[in-house]
Amino acid sequence: MAPNNQIHNKIDHLFRREYGKICASLTGRFGIKNLQLVEDAVQDALIKAMQVWGFTSIPANPSAWLYKVAANRVIDNLKRVQKSSALCAETEIFIGFSDNVDDEWINDSLLKMIFATCHPCLSSTEQITLSLKLLCGFNVPEISRALIKKTEAVKKSLLRAKNKIREDVCEEAVRLAYILQSHPNFDTPEVNALLALMCFNLSRFATRQGSEMQLITLEFQDRELWDKNYINMAIRFLSKSAREENLSKYHLEAAIASLYVMPQKFEDTDWPEILRLYNMLTISDFSLSAKLNRIVVLAKVNGAVTALKELDQLYHDYPKIESHTFFAIKANLELEVGEVNKAIKSLDESILRANNAIEIKFLRNKRDLY
């Protein structure tokens, strides 16, 4: 209960500086795919600091305090999101070293973040906007004042830039797998199947979001814009992967991806064949996402009523399901059978659990139709 002005005076711009440092270190630790989760966690940690420090006193090591609170927040949120997916092991590793952080690590992370925010795939405006946000700890209104832009424009620019660097991470993964495959020891069917899967997914990357950053599902993606180079590479890797009897998880997933990509029109999709592959996949892949994807395909083949029954069974097996995808699929199937009220409830459940701004927007728009 002893606020100390001397300390208060020593912490000029501490919050803003720490925002960049902690965002960079936690993104280094949890991966750029969790960037949004990290940013939210750092913001929450600063709010907590504002409330607690103002009331009591500033801790001896404010940076360590903020880092710890933010890291715990990310881990809690990851656990919540991943409870239903197969990635729990990842979180355990993070918990292991969430406490030891040194200056060298922070500087390395900051340097990586500078490379990310100034990536050549970004326009100069996007580079500046993203750097101000992630490295300098400015918020959207501050950036829009500094650059004399509308806040909406800044928000869009940030979202676009973040998506671009995430896409770049996918391309980087392909490049690494390609290096692996180029080595004679690793030119295995499994690595080729993985490469095929990644290339099929990348070929559709640019069409999954519209100009308003809205999510576009397979049915409404512009097939003309799919990247033919990636598709051709994928086909080549897929045929190379078929050298032995061995059928890995990646073989099945790549085969499924090919059946989504190869038809000229969405209506020509071979759902029964995709279902057959998912049936095989879910024998060895116990992840919830594989089970959920299979149910979506099941609905196409055997109808929404059958699919809903399996979904209920899944809920029975996993009563604590926290996947927003589960509830989004449920809503779709309920709409198909005309249960509008139930569907609205499911959409609400899904919105509650979604953690990505684009997905939340997609779900809200859908919710607003009813």
Added chain:
Amino acid sequence: MSKYLYLFRGGDARMAELSPEEMQEHMQKWGAWMQGLTEKGILVDGLPLTKEGKRLTGQDKMLIDGPYTEGAEVVGGYLLINANSLVEAVEIAKDCPIFENNGEVEVRETMNM
């Protein structure tokens, strides 16, 4: 001289919108205000509160989860101060930085023994 209780409510929505720089400014204003109360010997006790909580209610002590319906109604912290009158306690509360974020202060007189 009596003890007076300040109950702080609201302001969360605005605080969530602040930039790191603005949050720090706000935090430092609180620090300065609290330090002023300490130096004048007015401050008795006080703490901020988390959003976690339970309520026990009724003769059967029914347990109700977590805080309380509207954000504006949730008590975010309390202070106990010394003042000569309710009027003076209210005057002191007027300098509280919570009003910048549209929060409110409830000032209550404690009963003397």
